[in-house]
Amino acid sequence: MLYDLIVVGGGPAGLAAANSAYEKGLRSILIVERDKELGGILNQCIHNGFGLHRFKEELTGPEYAHRFIEMLKDTSVQVMCDTMVLTVTENKEVHVINTEKGYQVLQAKAVVLAMGCRERTRGAIAIPGARPAGVFTAGSAQRYLNMEGYMVGKRVVILGSGDIGLIMARRMTLEGAKVLACVEVMPYSGGLMRNIVQCLQDYDIPLYLSHTVTDIQQKDGRLSHITVSKVGDDRLPIPGTEMEFDCDTLLLSVGLIPENELTRGAGIDMDMRTNGAIVYENMETSIPGVFACGNVVHVHDLVDYVSQESEKAGAAAADFVLHPKENEHALRLQNGFGISYTVPQQVRVPRIEKSLEVFFRVRQVFGESVISVKDGENLICSFKREYMAPGEMQQIKLPRVLLDKVSGAALTISVKEA
């Protein structure tokens, strides 16, 4: 089968990309999704707070997904659920497998990679101690509770203050569990301030910053106690600061990893800092006609931004098929002081219409500060911020007129505290 566009993944990124490619004139589009239905992780995120930017109203995850799934209804976009993509090749062959038709090789003119991300596990952060039942990643507990209908524990400690951990602290409390503490190794929370307020403070759940889990004990195969210790500036536990928690469940919210096995398999150039593909201004990867968007490129805080970025990727995929272009020379975006990464990493200035949106994260908490964009020693433009933290993704817009004046091969973005 030959398709104009194959979208790998039917979560928020894939849905927005397929919709926007259709709007731009592509008709032969296929979404391949491994779960039983479209919507991806939004289906288990039953809390609200989605769509404030995109729809100017506060939706729950399933409602946000529903809006995009409804948009597909009047289109010719085809959907293959319960189907796993095994390989994407450099020539845009997509190898898929499902129980109905077995192994198939599909051919696409363009591909959008929208596989999202997965959670870091206990193994990734090497917590010492026993290996009993009762240790879950926060997202798996969320799926058990909100979709499958299983309560995972009664007395809970949460390690990591990322948004999923905070949301699960509230969720488990509402369902009758006692959440004893949320423990964070960094001196600041990894989640949004609003979630600290409405998920922890609302329910008097203590947040221990600069603390981590240093031991797990078990009784009859189930978690029975954990030990939490304070950590120093080096993030190593300080002897003598141990606290014992009598609990049956430990939820881990210790970060997300973009799910890029297919991307690497295709031989696409990767960014070590984002763990995602290096992308151009239109979300194109190092293979022409293969695009990537959403959490598979870099982990976003808000699904609204995932949709925005993925619409860009979908439109660019349509453009690639309908109006092929020569590849222009690209400018690199470099991370200066205080910046941990930028997306995109490369920019073809002639392809920018009005302005270039750059997403980035900072390395540490900054108070009042200035973000500067420099071409060598020349300041191109600067932006003021009241407050920035690594947990909150930043966005700046660089006007095309300023980019046209750049003479060097790279732009450097950096932060300076005022």
Place this chain on the structure above:
Amino acid sequence: MKELVCIVCPKGCRLHVDEENGYLVTGNSCLRGAEYGKNEILNPTRVLTSTVKMEGGLYRRCPVKTNKAIPKGKLFDVMQALNAVTLSAPVTVGQVVIENVCGTGADVIATKAL
């Protein structure tokens, strides 16, 4: 003067609410923040999201929410009321699950088609 973090949107504005000056809110970047700041002192409310038991659907739980914010003190009463509900497929988005739940004036509605 009370200090609050606004939870209306992910921006997280740091609000100051002056209780002695007609609950004047400063530090907000939109009108909804001003409203939140005042309400949070006088009558804090939250939208509740949860799930109810589901029969004949793709999954065993159907996600629901209150269609407006309810007093914080009523959250656990509503959770209890939800325990008594079982839905049967098909369920549509926006379908009313419980009308005027616990006398709050808010309806509990389904948030997913199952």
